[in-house]
Structures are given as structure tokens and as C-alpha cells.
Amino acid sequence: MNIQWYPGHMTKTRRMIAEQIKNVDAVCEILDARIPVSSRNPDVDELTAGKPRMVVLNRVDQADPEGTKRWAEHFRAKGYAVLESDAKSGVGTAKFAGAVRELLADKLRAYAEKGMTGRVVRVMILGIPNVGKSTFINKVAGRKTAKTEDRPGVTRSKQWVPIDRNLELLDTPGILWPKFDDQSVGMNLAYTGAVKDDILDVETLGCYLMAYLGEHYPDALKAAYKLSALPEREAEKNDIAYGYRLLEAAGKKRGFLISGGEVDTERMAKILLDEFRSAKLGRFTLEVP
Ligand code: G4P
Structure with missing residues (x-):
């Protein structure tokens, strides 16, 4: 199975992520709790190496609670901050800002010691199309923000979303990757509706x-x-x-x-x-x- 998903657009978005990574303090990946591996862009590790990382397991209302618990433990054991969320109902989203501050506690303490208390923390948000990224950001921001477009040919490719005086998000377009090496990844994305049925x-x-x-x-x-x-x-x-x-x-x-x-x-x-x-x-x- 070889799904081509706007290759030019993907290349541009990858480039944008690589350019912007130096401007953020942490990276937050939004994953589908039903398919945490298949909904994870394999390029992200390389693109964001060295940054503190958070994983949001979204759509927990649709996932098996036992499975979500195991995945949360799995990512925590790897050193990621983990947040479980049902962005549609807003369950879990209120904990986001606190979780970011906890993830960056050492850095924030160091700033405070230097008297830099007002410094804004910036977090890049990544997620494949349809994972619930806009819904999540809107809930965290407490208002409707403009959606970054997943399609090419639209100008809005990134935007900064202020959350509070000390926290800002960088919203990015949802991108898939050009080729699924493993057929089960493509199928998992099709079951959940992340890619169109017509792949099979x-x-x-x-x-x-x-x-x-x-x-x-x-x-x-x-x-x-x-x-x-x-x-x-x-x-x-x-x-x-x-x-x-x-x-x-x-x-x-x-x-x-x-x-x-x-x-x-x-x-x-x-x-x-x-x-x-x-x-x-x-x-x-x-x-x-
Ligand atoms: P994206 O930016 O990642 O592309 O996704 P978006 O937020 O647009 O969400 C895609 C769809 O998934 C939306 O439904 C949204 O309501 C739903 N969704 C997002 N997060 C969750 C979640 O945690 N649980 C559940 N059950 N659904 C979620 P839609 O049908 O396209 O729109 P609407 O009918 O909700 O307005």
C-alpha cells in the first residue's frame, strides 16, 4: 500500500517544523489513543530531537480504557509527559498548561533564578490530520482559533496561539508521511477515518x-x-x-x-x-x- 498524501505540502511542512524547532521549548504530539503507533508520524523523532516531549492520547472516549492506561505507562517510561484527553468533551484538556510547566520545571526554575519570570513558554503541536488537533487546541485556548490547513495551496501553514500570559502554542498542519512501510499502519488509519476508505x-x-x-x-x-x-x-x-x-x-x-x-x-x-x-x-x- 502506498498512499501519496500531498507530497509537496508534506515537504514544506517538514521544512517549517525543522526551521521552527529552535523557537519552541517543547513538542507535543497529539495521538489517537486507539492507534498510538499508527497515528505517530515516524519523522517526528528526527525532526524534534533533543526537545522535551509530551504525548496527548486523544479520543480516550473511543479507546479501550485498559489500552489507554498501558499506553500512558509506556510513554511515561520513555520520559514523555502524557496527557489523556477527550478533546470533543474537553475532558483532560484543562490539565495541559500544568503538564507543560511540569515537563519544563527545571528550565522554568533556572529562568526564575535569573529573574526571568515573565518568559513565555512555547510548545509546538503536531498531529496527523483528523486526530483532533484543532479541537484540542480550541479547548486548551478556551476559544475557537483559526484552523491550520492540512491541504496545500492554502496560505495558513502555521500560527501562534496564545494560551495565557506565559504559554503559547505553535499550531502546525496535520501531515501524514508519504509511504507506509507496514500495511497495518495504513489500515489502522483507514479504520479510524484518518485516511480515506478508498485505499482499500x-x-x-x-x-x-x-x-x-x-x-x-x-x-x-x-x-x-x-x-x-x-x-x-x-x-x-x-x-x-x-x-x-x-x-x-x-x-x-x-x-x-x-x-x-x-x-x-x-x-x-x-x-x-x-x-x-x-x-x-x-x-x-x-x-x-
Ligand atoms: P484535526 O484538526 O486534527 O484535523 O481534527 P479536528 O479537531 O478537526 O477533529 C476531527 C473530528 O474529530 C471532529 O469531528 C472532532 O469533533 C472529533 N474529535 C476531536 N477530538 C475528539 C475526541 O477526543 N473524541 C471524539 N469522540 N471526537 C473527537 P467532526 O465530526 O469532524 O466535527 P464535529 O461534528 O465534532 O463538529
């Missing part, structure tokens, strides 16, 4: 998602589709075959039949993706640390 046909995507849920969240799947039991996962069958049988079972329960009594698995796959994205099926985390 909907039915194939639905099969893979069903297979994952059937394996990791069988009880939730049974409850969501009122299935008394799931089809057996046979060792010799691949994910597609297993997922297809789950799509058939769920589609049959929903009454999605086409001529000849066959199940309309494509329709079921579309519904599955919609329901996954809106967390109607439950709260799931698709990656483990």
Missing part, C-alpha cells in the same frame, strides 16, 4: 477490522451484533477469511440480505466502519505497547 475496498477493510475485533474483543462483538457465538477461528484460515465469516454472521443478524439469501457483506462492512468510528460498537484499542 471497504469489504476488505471490514474483513480485517472484524478479524481483529473477533480476536481481541469477542464479547463486545457478540453483544453488538447479538451473536450467541462467533464463528470458530480456524488455524489455517487467514484474517480475510475469518473476518468475512464474521461479516456474514453480523450481516445476517442485521437482515442485510441480497438475492438468493446471500449476505450483503459490503453493506455490513460499511456499517461496521461507521459504527467503529462513532464508537457505537464499544471502545477499542487496535495496538498494544
Whole structure:
């Protein structure tokens, strides 16, 4: 799978990040708590080397709470400050300013000792498209700020957003990377809606998602589709075959039949993706640390 996502725009944004990194005290990456690896731009480590780092696990309302706990521990163990957030409802966002000050405590103490108490702390905010970056910034700022555009050809490529007298954010465009080396990254981004469905046909995507849920969240799947039991996962069958049988079972329960009594698995796959994205099926985390 090779997703090209505005390569010229990505190059410009990367350059902007590299130029601006010297103007910020810390870097905050907003990740999707359901897919903390797949929603993490692999270029960020190299671009921001040496800066104190914060990770915001956003969309915790849609993720498995146990998974979020494990990811938070994972990033803390690596020395990152971690904030769990549901930016849509504003849960967790009020802790952002305090978390930044804690992350930069040594630096701020050193400034205070030199009498530089009024110095503004600047934080660069990074995140792939649709992760909830604008929603998060608006909640932290307490007002609606202009959205930086993820698309090329629009002039607003970065902006400084004042939060309080001592804290300013640098909002950047959401960028993906030109090529996913690992196919599961592309699929995770498609399940969550970060990239368009058309990278793969909907039915194939639905099969893979069903297979994952059937394996990791069988009880939730049974409850969501009122299935008394799931089809057996046979060792010799691949994910597609297993997922297809789950799509058939769920589609049959929903009454999605086409001529000849066959199940309309494509329709079921579309519904599955919609329901996954809106967390109607439950709260799931698709990656483990
Ligand atoms: P971006 O800047 O990273 O591209 O993302 P943006 O903030 O525009 O958010 C994309 C969508 O995700 C928005 O929904 C937003 O409300 C939703 N969202 C952001 N953070 C969270 C979160 O923590 N939990 C949940 N459940 N949703 C979140 P939308 O449907 O595009 O807009 P709207 O209907 O909310 O206005």
C-alpha cells in the first residue's frame, strides 16, 4: 500500500517544523489513543530531537480504557509527559498548561533564578490530520482559533496561539508521511477515518477490522451484533477469511440480505466502519505497547 498524501505540502511542512524547532521549548504530539503507533508520524523523532516531549492520547472516549492506561505507562517510561484527553468533551484538556510547566520545571526554575519570570513558554503541536488537533487546541485556548490547513495551496501553514500570559502554542498542519512501510499502519488509519476508505475496498477493510475485533474483543462483538457465538477461528484460515465469516454472521443478524439469501457483506462492512468510528460498537484499542 502506498498512499501519496500531498507530497509537496508534506515537504514544506517538514521544512517549517525543522526551521521552527529552535523557537519552541517543547513538542507535543497529539495521538489517537486507539492507534498510538499508527497515528505517530515516524519523522517526528528526527525532526524534534533533543526537545522535551509530551504525548496527548486523544479520543480516550473511543479507546479501550485498559489500552489507554498501558499506553500512558509506556510513554511515561520513555520520559514523555502524557496527557489523556477527550478533546470533543474537553475532558483532560484543562490539565495541559500544568503538564507543560511540569515537563519544563527545571528550565522554568533556572529562568526564575535569573529573574526571568515573565518568559513565555512555547510548545509546538503536531498531529496527523483528523486526530483532533484543532479541537484540542480550541479547548486548551478556551476559544475557537483559526484552523491550520492540512491541504496545500492554502496560505495558513502555521500560527501562534496564545494560551495565557506565559504559554503559547505553535499550531502546525496535520501531515501524514508519504509511504507506509507496514500495511497495518495504513489500515489502522483507514479504520479510524484518518485516511480515506478508498485505499482499500471497504469489504476488505471490514474483513480485517472484524478479524481483529473477533480476536481481541469477542464479547463486545457478540453483544453488538447479538451473536450467541462467533464463528470458530480456524488455524489455517487467514484474517480475510475469518473476518468475512464474521461479516456474514453480523450481516445476517442485521437482515442485510441480497438475492438468493446471500449476505450483503459490503453493506455490513460499511456499517461496521461507521459504527467503529462513532464508537457505537464499544471502545477499542487496535495496538498494544
Ligand atoms: P484535526 O484538526 O486534527 O484535523 O481534527 P479536528 O479537531 O478537526 O477533529 C476531527 C473530528 O474529530 C471532529 O469531528 C472532532 O469533533 C472529533 N474529535 C476531536 N477530538 C475528539 C475526541 O477526543 N473524541 C471524539 N469522540 N471526537 C473527537 P467532526 O465530526 O469532524 O466535527 P464535529 O461534528 O465534532 O463538529
